[in-house]
Amino acid sequence: QKEVEQNSGPLSVPEGAIASLNCTYSDRVSQSFFWYRQYSGKSPELIMSIYSNGDKEDGRFTAQLNKASQYVSLLIRDSQPSDSATYLCAVRGSSASKIIFGSGTRLSIRP
Amino acid sequence: DGGITQSPKYLFRKEGQNVTLSCEQNLNHDAMYWYRQDPGQGLRLIYYSQIVNDFQKGDIAEGYSVSREKKESFPLTVTSAQKNPTAFYLCASALTGGAAYNEQFFGPGTRLTVL
Numbered sequence: 001q002k003e004v005e006q007n008s009g010p011l012s013v014p015e016g017a018i019a020s021l022n023c024t025y026s027d028r029v030s031q032s033f034f035w036y037r038q039y040s041g042k043s044p045e046l047i048m049s050i051y052s053n054g055d056k057e058d059g060r061f062t063a064q065l066n067k068a069s070q071y072v073s074l075l076i077r078d079s080q081p082s083d084s085a086t087y088l089c090a091v092r093g094s095s096a097s098k099i100i101f102g103s104g105t106r107l108s109i110r111p
Numbered sequence: 112d113g114g115i116t117q118s119p120k121y122l123f124r125k126e127g128q129n130v131t132l133s134c135e136q137n138l139n140h141d142a143m144y145w146y147r148q149d150p151g152q153g154l155r156l157i158y159y160s161q162i163v164n165d166f167q168k169g170d171i172a173e174g175y176s177v178s179r180e181k182k183e184s185f186p187l188t189v190t191s192a193q194k195n196p197t198a199f200y201l202c203a204s205a206l207t208g209g210a211a212y213n214e215q216f217f218g219p220g221t222r223l224t225v226l
Contacts, residue, residue: 008151032213034214034215042219042220043201043217043218043219043220044154044201044217045217046214046215046216049214088153088154090215092213097142097159097161097167097207097213098144098156098159098169098213099213099215101146101153101154102153103151103152103153104153
């Protein structure tokens with residue numbers, strides 16, 4: 001079992017709809033959770049961090065964390081073509097000094 | 112203008128050569144990291160450093176070496192012992208305390224190709 005798992009996609013969503021990206025993790029004592037966006041050929045960009053159960057909203061982005069189910073998700077409202085990218089989920093587990101990345105979900109927003 | 116810089120952007124290596132990738136940050140971050148990304152893959156940790164003059168191996172350290180002589184700098188050397196070094200190399204840095212603990216910020220990356 002991978003430490004951080006994501007569906008590789010591609011996930012195709014019509015423009016203006018809600019895109020839902022999911023991530024599960026194996027380390028029950030994980031404390032910090034991150035979502036990165038990576039455009040093709042570019043480096044990852046941090047878009048959301050979440051540390052407590054529940055929802056955290058920032059503009060069109062909402063991160064959702066459920067530690068009991070070991071599940072974290074990212075919702076993108078009013079999806080735009082510029083949201084087309086690979087989204088990486090990352091988790092800081094029992095090793096406080098490093099984070100583990102999932103392989104990413106490729107999101108495509110169709111006009 | 113704060114941030115993380117990596118150089119060069121593109122690097123070509125001949126078989127048997129050692130090459131060094133530069134990473135500099137002016138964010139006053141204590142921790143720095145090197146990752147490797149292969150096409151269609153996630154990020155794999157090569158080395159990381161939490162403090163000057165100290166560093167630890169990550170998951171794929173074989174064939175690589177690092178130094179941390181200054182807080183701002185964390186160069187990565189890809190040695191000839193690394194058999195398949197063609198990849199996208201990413202440097203990141205992070206704070207080591209407080210609410211933003213371990214939020215890692217990335218440089219623009221170096222794309223290394225073996226000829």
